[in-house]
Amino acid sequence: MSANTRVYSIDARIEVPVYDTEVTDRVADAVGNLFPNADTSQEPGKLVAETHTLDPFSDKLHEQEILDTARREFDRDARADGFSFKLKKQAALQGVVNFAVGDPDELGDIEVDVVVREPSVAEYVDHIAPPTQDGRPVDPDSNADRR
Structure with missing residues (x-):
């Protein structure tokens, strides 16, 4: 199955603490810079966002060459049904992963x-952060369907 016809089904939940000294809109901007498709809501002491695609985040990984x-x-935090990771809030405010x-x-x-619901966790990771050789994605077309 080619990359353009593969169906990816994921649910990503993003949580960020919001302290009294912070402006909630700025924290929301930090999340939106990296996850522009995420729907955000405010809960006591935190901002919560959900998205069903990490493609814009993947684009940032490619641009910054940090695959x-x-x-x-x-x-590091992979499990049978998915994975977790943490990002610096200040960097995200600048649009940087x-x-x-x-x-x-x-x-x-x-x-x-x-x-990750479809396909496997490993296949989804390969989709958003493909393996590299000499710093370049092994499959140069791996990101072509999102540009």
């Missing part, structure tokens, strides 16, 4: 949990 880093982070590792930032991190 290998993304694959490592996705693999910066994975959060170690202790959370003072204002908290953007936490993303992805449940």
Whole structure:
């Protein structure tokens, strides 16, 4: 099956703490910069967003040439039905993907949990962050259907 006919079915839930010192709209902007298709809502002390595509996020990974880093982070918290990862809130405000590792930032991190329904988790990870060789995606057409 070619990449353009493959159906991807995922649910991604994004949670970000919002502290009293922060402007909720700015936190929403940070999420929207990386996940423009996400529907956001405010809950006590946090912003919650949901999306069914990570393609715009994948585009950022390709632009920043951090596919290998993304694959490592996705693999770090992988499970049978999906994977989780954390991002730096401040970087997201600038429209930049910066994975959060170690202790959370003072204002908290953007936490993303992805449940993959179709196809497998490994195939979906290959879709959004394809394997690379010499820093380039192994399949150069892997991102062509989203441009």
